[in-house]
Amino acid sequence: MSETKTAAIIGGGVIGGGWAARFLLNGWDVVVSDPDPEVERKVGEVLANARRSLPALSDVTVPKEGKLRFATSLAEAVAGADWIQESAPERLDIKHKVFAEIQAHCRTDALIGSSTSGFKPSELQQGAARPEQIFVAHPFNPVYLLPVIELVGVQQTVERAKEVLDGIGMKPLIVRKEIDAHIADRFLEAVWREALWLIKDGIATTQEIDDVIRFGFGMRWAQMGLFETYRIAGGEAGMRHFIAQFGPCLSWPWTKLMDVPELTAELTDMIADQSDAQSGMHSIRELERIRDDNLVAMMRALKGRNWGAGELLNAQDARNKPPLPTAIDKPLETLSRVIPIDWMDYNGHMNESRYGQVFSDAGDVVMHMVGADPDYIASGLSYFTVSNEISYINETHLGDVIHVRTQVLEARGKKLRLYHEMIRTTDDELLATCNQLLLHVSLETRRTCEPEGEVLERITALGEAQSKLPKPASMRD
Numbered sequence: 147m148s149e150t151k152t153a154a155i156i157g158g159g160v161i162g163g164g165w166a167a168r169f170l171l172n173g174w175d176v177v178v179s180d181p182d183p184e185v186e187r188k189v190g191e192v193l194a195n196a197r198r199s200l201p202a203l204s205d206v207t208v209p210k211e212g213k214l215r216f217a218t219s220l221a222e223a224v225a226g227a228d229w230i231q232e233s234a235p236e237r238l239d240i241k242h243k244v245f246a247e248i249q250a251h252c253r254t255d256a257l258i259g260s261s262t263s264g265f266k267p268s269e270l271q272q273g274a275a276r277p278e279q280i281f282v283a284h285p286f287n288p289v290y291l292l293p294v295i296e297l298v299g300v301q302q303t304v305e306r307a308k309e310v311l312d313g314i315g316m317k318p319l320i321v322r323k324e325i326d327a328h329i330a331d332r333f334l335e336a337v338w339r340e341a342l343w344l345i346k347d348g349i350a351t352t353q354e355i356d357d358v359i360r361f362g363f364g365m366r367w368a369q370m371g372l373f374e375t376y377r378i379a380g381g382e383a384g385m386r387h388f389i390a391q392f393g394p395c396l397s398w399p400w401t402k403l404m405d406v407p408e409l410t411a412e413l414t415d416m417i418a419d420q421s422d423a424q425s426g427m428h429s430i431r432e433l434e435r436i437r438d439d440n441l442v443a444m445m446r447a448l449k450g451r452n453w454g455a456g457e458l459l460n461a462q463d464a465r466n467k468p469p470l471p472t473a474i475d476k477p478l479e480t481l482s483r484v485i486p487i488d489w490m491d492y493n494g495h496m497n498e499s500r501y502g503q504v505f506s507d508a509g510d511v512v513m514h515m516v517g518a519d520p521d522y523i524a525s526g527l528s529y530f531t532v533s534n535e536i537s538y539i540n541e542t543h544l545g546d547v548i549h550v551r552t553q554v555l556e557a558r559g560k561k562l563r564l565y566h567e568m569i570r571t572t573d574d575e576l577l578a579t580c581n582q583l584l585l586h587v588s589l590e591t592r593r594t595c596e597p598e599g600e601v602l603e604r605i606t607a608l609g610e611a612q613s614k615l616p617k618p619a620s621m622r623d
């Protein structure tokens with residue numbers, strides 16, 4: 147058993163709260179230190195949002211949540227921590243004071259990341275007792291959902307940090323050279339500046355600017371980024387043609403980036419009023435939930451494509467996947483997962499089609515147990531499901547943790563009959579059952595045939611062992 151690690155979060159605001167949730171929901175214990183008397187409530191609200199969204203990105207068992215504690219002093223928070231994440235306000239004087247106190251009380255081998263959006267490590271390290279211990283770990287809001295982290299600092303330190311972040315499902319990017327605002331915030335700054343000009347000059351409103359992003363290039367960026375997108379825009383000749391065609395525009399007046407509009411009271415009012423008209427009907431917490439639900443749905447769609455953020459999530463699932471059941475003389479625990487947002491329907495519960503997905507995944511586990519795994523399937527043999535009789539017994543809701551218990555009712559020759567019970571893990575409530583019949587097939591002839599070799603031996607042994615079990619209670623009722 148690996149020992150539970152501890153993260154100390156210094157500053158529990160928007161970003162510190164997000165870090166706390168990311169670590170906790172990946173099984174780390176977390177200690178938060180923040181002078182704000184409201185910190186427990188604020189972190190609690192971020193955590194509530196994270197609990198309903200992050201686990202829903204996973205299609206396998208999620209790690210057991212760690213323990214959360216609020217420290218009475220920074221010294222107490224950092225004392226035994228493995229990772230310390232500074233998320234205090236973006237002011238160098240505050241950060242220097244915080245680092246001095248951290249280093250006076252933390253372990254010398256602890257990793258000390260800073261969430262700074264723009265300061266370089268050399269600036270953060272000024273006057274530090276052990277400069278090499280401090281590095282930039284710049285996240286994106288919401289930290290519990292968005293995977294990328296920019297790491298800037300001493301090579302050996304950021305490599306250790308990368309290993310930790312990989313383990314909590316993130317996408318650490320080690321930045322080659324330090325630079326103000328790292329990589330991503332330089333883009334965000336450019337887009338933000340341009341948007342401010344467009345509003346100031348009366349060209350577009352906040353709503354119109356958001357629409358050109360979310361109905362257009364924002365969706366392209368979320369899955370391919372900038373260069374891959376523009377490569378395609380160059381047509382068959384790719385990037386070279388793209389540059390030949392659009393390169394000259396760089397010297398035309400297509401940008402006001404070299405200048406910054408003054409944030410006068412008048413411009414601030416204009417932007418804030420437009421933003422109120424656009425989004426004022428929702429509270430910030432409501433907007434956070436809308437954003438999170440949309441992000442989960444988009445990231446799950448990318449999972450299906452095994453692309454971009456979806457590829458990362460699939461790799462994380464593969465790491466968290468539980469081992470196949472080995473004891474064949476008792477009901478088989480074939481699946482455990484959380485119900486995600488995109489499985490909900492207009493009735494406010496899990497759509498009926500998703501029960502088919504759950505029972506199909508549980509059936510796959512039995513196939514893999516007997517050796518009918520991807521290699522066997524690649525050899526041209528498999529099982530087809532020919533019937534699923536599903537009974538919907540109780541409603542299944544967003545965020546429910548469920549597991550499936552499976553009994554093999556018949557495993558003889560070509561026939562594999564399974565009985566699945568889908569149970570809510572928190573209160574043991576039976577949610578649905580499925581009587582499922584699978585037939586062994588040749589993928590070449592697309593007809594049924596007897597299983598072969600080890601699969602035949604294992605399926606026969608499984609069938610015999612399971613035939614001695616009493617019928618599941620829900621079948622007898």
Ligand SMILES: NC(=O)C1=CN([C@@H]2O[C@H](COP(=O)(O)OP(=O)(O)OC[C@H]3O[C@@H](n4cnc5c(N)ncnc54)[C@H](O)[C@@H]3O)[C@@H](O)[C@H]2O)C=CC1
Binds near residue numbers: 156159160233234237
């Ligand atoms: N808000 C954002 O979109 C992002 C912010 N960041 C960076 O994260 C850091 C924190 O920003 P936010 O969370 O947005 O700010 P915030 O204002 O929401 O939170 C800052 C927290 O630090 C606390 N604090 C103040 N002095 C402290 C001290 N001496 N010790 C411990 N805590 C202290 C405050 O009480 C507050 O709760 C900044 O460096 C910022 O650049 C990074 C990525 C995105």
Ligand SMILES: C[N+](C)(C)CC(=O)CC(=O)[O-]
Binds near residue numbers: 263286287331334
């Ligand atoms: C606005 N910001 C500079 C604080 C933004 C970031 O640092 C990253 C983000 O989440 O957009």
